[in-house]
Amino acid sequence: MFDFTFHNPTRIIFGKDKENQIGQELKQAGLSRVLFVYGRDSIKRSGLYERVTQSLKDNNIAWMEHAGVSSNPVLSHTRAGVALAKEAGVDGLLAVGGGSVLDEAKAIAVGALAPDDVWNYFIGKEVTAALPVCTVLTIAATGSEMNGNAVITNEETQQKYNISSSHVYPRFSILNPALTRTVPPDYSAYSAVDAIAHVIEGYFTGQGVGLQNRLVETIVKTVMATTEVILARPDDYDARAEFMWGATLALNGLTKSGIGPHAFPNHMIEHALSAIYNIPHGAGLAIVMPAWMRWFAPRRPAIFERFAHRIFGLRSGDDGIEALERWFVAIKAPTRLAEAGIPAGDIEKIAANAAGLAAVWGIAQEYPKEVIADILRLAV
Amino acid sequence: MFDFTFHNPTRIIFGKDKENQIGQELKQAGLSRVLFVYGRDSIKRSGLYERVTQSLKDNNIAWMEHAGVSSNPVLSHTRAGVALAKEAGVDGLLAVGGGSVLDEAKAIAVGALAPDDVWNYFIGKEVTAALPVCTVLTIAATGSEMNGNAVITNEETQQKYNISSSHVYPRFSILNPALTRTVPPDYSAYSAVDAIAHVIEGYFTGQGVGLQNRLVETIVKTVMATTEVILARPDDYDARAEFMWGATLALNGLTKSGIGPHAFPNHMIEHALSAIYNIPHGAGLAIVMPAWMRWFAPRRPAIFERFAHRIFGLRSGDDGIEALERWFVAIKAPTRLAEAGIPAGDIEKIAANAAGLAAVWGIAQEYPKEVIADILRLAV
Numbered sequence: 050m051f052d053f054t055f056h057n058p059t060r061i062i063f064g065k066d067k068e069n070q071i072g073q074e075l076k077q078a079g080l081s082r083v084l085f086v087y088g089r090d091s092i093k094r095s096g097l098y099e100r101v102t103q104s105l106k107d108n109n110i111a112w113m114e115h116a117g118v119s120s121n122p123v124l125s126h127t128r129a130g131v132a133l134a135k136e137a138g139v140d141g142l143l144a145v146g147g148g149s150v151l152d153e154a155k156a157i158a159v160g161a162l163a164p165d166d167v168w169n170y171f172i173g174k175e176v177t178a179a180l181p182v183c184t185v186l187t188i189a190a191t192g193s194e195m196n197g198n199a200v201i202t203n204e205e206t207q208q209k210y211n212i213s214s215s216h217v218y219p220r221f222s223i224l225n226p227a228l229t230r231t232v233p234p235d236y237s238a239y240s241a242v243d244a245i246a247h248v249i250e251g252y253f254t255g256q257g258v259g260l261q262n263r264l265v266e267t268i269v270k271t272v273m274a275t276t277e278v279i280l281a282r283p284d285d286y287d288a289r290a291e292f293m294w295g296a297t298l299a300l301n302g303l304t305k306s307g308i309g310p311h312a313f314p315n316h317m318i319e320h321a322l323s324a325i326y327n328i329p330h331g332a333g334l335a336i337v338m339p340a341w342m343r344w345f346a347p348r349r350p351a352i353f354e355r356f357a358h359r360i361f362g363l364r365s366g367d368d369g370i371e372a373l374e375r376w377f378v379a380i381k382a383p384t385r386l387a388e389a390g391i392p393a394g395d396i397e398k399i400a401a402n403a404a405g406l407a408a409v410w411g412i413a414q415e416y417p418k419e420v421i422a423d424i425l426r427l428a429v
Numbered sequence: 430m431f432d433f434t435f436h437n438p439t440r441i442i443f444g445k446d447k448e449n450q451i452g453q454e455l456k457q458a459g460l461s462r463v464l465f466v467y468g469r470d471s472i473k474r475s476g477l478y479e480r481v482t483q484s485l486k487d488n489n490i491a492w493m494e495h496a497g498v499s500s501n502p503v504l505s506h507t508r509a510g511v512a513l514a515k516e517a518g519v520d521g522l523l524a525v526g527g528g529s530v531l532d533e534a535k536a537i538a539v540g541a542l543a544p545d546d547v548w549n550y551f552i553g554k555e556v557t558a559a560l561p562v563c564t565v566l567t568i569a570a571t572g573s574e575m576n577g578n579a580v581i582t583n584e585e586t587q588q589k590y591n592i593s594s595s596h597v598y599p600r601f602s603i604l605n606p607a608l609t610r611t612v613p614p615d616y617s618a619y620s621a622v623d624a625i626a627h628v629i630e631g632y633f634t635g636q637g638v639g640l641q642n643r644l645v646e647t648i649v650k651t652v653m654a655t656t657e658v659i660l661a662r663p664d665d666y667d668a669r670a671e672f673m674w675g676a677t678l679a680l681n682g683l684t685k686s687g688i689g690p691h692a693f694p695n696h697m698i699e700h701a702l703s704a705i706y707n708i709p710h711g712a713g714l715a716i717v718m719p720a721w722m723r724w725f726a727p728r729r730p731a732i733f734e735r736f737a738h739r740i741f742g743l744r745s746g747d748d749g750i751e752a753l754e755r756w757f758v759a760i761k762a763p764t765r766l767a768e769a770g771i772p773a774g775d776i777e778k779i780a781a782n783a784a785g786l787a788a789v790w791g792i793a794q795e796y797p798k799e800v801i802a803d804i805l806r807l808a809v
Contacts, residue, residue: 258667
């Protein structure tokens with residue numbers, strides 16, 4: 050087992066109606082004036098906006114609003130949030146939404162204390178401070194509610210890049226599985242793919258021992274089983290709860306501890322897809338993963354055999370990949386570029402974009418542009 | 430899934446030679462004058478004492494020593510530590526040892542800031558403050574390195590009671606698997622039993638869903654597989670590492686999140702055994718667990734069947750219990766009272782002692798003295 054440091058100070062408040070204590074929790078966290086970040090109208094239609102603001106009022110928490118966060122949140126909107134946070138002199142961020150809203154709030158938290166432009170921190174500058182971020186999660190998928198990651202797209206340069214810093218772990222995150230009831234079936238499927246991707250990147254590219262491998266397999270099995278229930282019976286609270294906690298554990302450091310050097314090649318390639326075509330992240334991953342697995346499997350045949358055996362009860366690594374792909378098809382996630390309207394003729398352009406991220410992530414040697422293009426051709 | 434709060438702020442620094450950075454880590458934690466708590470001579474014989482104190486000197490950390498912590502740490506020694514901590518005006522605790530040393534350090538951390546006697550907090554008074562506790566772990570078993578629990582024995586009253594408080598989560602814990610190399614085989618076996626007990630108490634008495642159940646099964650399998658390797662090849666670093674991290678995850682809140690009301694009846698009964706006879710905790714658990722499982726299995730037959738199937742590939746719940754008991758025998762843990770020199774004639778006395786703890790833990794209705802005696806009779 051490799052050396053590691055594990056430190057995840059985020060407090061998770063999990064269960065029914067927990068969002069109603071948001072004002073009280075913010076007060077206990079020492080905050081009195083927050084920038085309230087959210088997406089479009091859905092939290093107003095669902096009544097969540099009303100419940101959250103009522104709790105803020107009841108606890109004398111002042112707030113400014115920064116609404117309109119898009120999926121694949123963009124830099125221009127983030128910069129507007131930073132300007133607002135600085136101008137209003139807020140002492141923290143309240144993010145209410147899915148991973149995109151949380152990520153933009155984290156970026157604003159960094160930008161609000163930075164002397165320079167927030168994008169600098171996405172292209173390599175170290176984050177040294179951030180305002181406290183607190184969240185109410187409405188879509189389980191990205192794990193942002195319990196980690197130090199945030200992904201933002203610079204829409205001018207078509208770069209979808211990330212920060213990773215201990216400063217942006219949420220102080221607390223409220224997870225009420227019932228709030229995910231409004232997520233439509235296609236996004237439930239994309240969320241499942243995202244959570245699976247979060248654990249298998251390290252599973253296949255790192256060097257886990259029995260414990261970490263079984264933790265990953267546990268999360269994959271959980272995500273698959275509960276997604277099937279959620280799609281069949283959207284009102285099943287327990288399936289939503291199990292999925293939600295599983296998605297959180299998928300990227301909170303647990304499955305990566307001790308596995309040594311590992312990479313996120315599927316995320317790297319997918320970020321190029323959603324940076325250029327603005328497709329949902331999970332949809333892009335469903336396209337990239339089977340292709341990447343077919344390309345990578347010959348390098349680690351034993352791990353792919355174990356995956357096939359433990360997840361699907363199959364013998365060969367190739368059969369395991371095919372079974373996963375068939376499962377993606379069954380939950381109606383796209384597995385080919387064309388299904389997302391991406392022409393095969395764009396592969397060179399996509400590969401060039403992904404290669405830029407490979408350089409930032411330090412995996413350019415293993416993933417030069419030509420290799421990325423080869424992988425993408427397996428998704429035609 | 431039941432509502433829960435998960436918050437575990439302990440930083441884990443895991444790997445080879447990590448104890449050499451103890452001084453630096455204490456300094457970064459803002460400490461400059463600590464009470465250095467340890468057991469008997471083993472850390473001096475192994476050279477660990479020398480390495481730790483050298484690092485303290487190198488980083489200008491002043492220390493007072495409180496040595497001689499026993500396994501099943503006792504109140505009188507804890508009180509002496511509290512007096513020393515107060516007199517010396519330390520700003521934190523440094524515990525170097527196994528679970529007993531960590532637990533006594535936590536108790537001292539509470540007592541040092543308490544206006545009254547530290548035992549009050551073990552018999553029901555709420556802990557509201559404690560000095561920071563930092564640890565270097567040398568025996569993997571209790572999970573104390575990443576939780577808010579501490580168990581102390583009042584040797585006058587023969588009460589082995591505990592505190593459970595967010596204030597005594599260690600600030601950080603250094604886990605170097607190589608340090609566990611000096612643990613003798615019998616204590617390796619007892620440690621395995623303890624770690625298994627930590628997860629199965631909630632597994633059988635709570636209401637876990639698929640995710641939590643599989644997490645528990647993963648830890649049980651990990652502990653069993655790695656213990657066999659450790660006993661056969663004591664120098665196997667990877668097995669020690671996997672065991673160590675597995676034992677930490679066994680009682681850090683992970684497997685209990687969302688399982689709802691659950692109890693620790695095996696620990697309750699065992700605490701009576703080690704309070705009266707001062708036997709190793711894990712040895713006591715190996716005696717209690719098969720007996721308790723046989724008594725409890727008819728109440729939750731489906732869970733015992735699942736356990737038998739997933740851990741041992743067996744069909745019936747009874748066979749699963751027998752397989753676990755046989756495994757305890759194979760690793761040379763005692764499974765009958767007589768093996769620990771405890772006469773069957775003492776059962777009433779033991780049951781009365783355990784019933785006292787049942788009252789403190791709020792499970793006296795399910796576990797009156799007569800029931801505890803019935804369970805103990807299954808261990809004759």
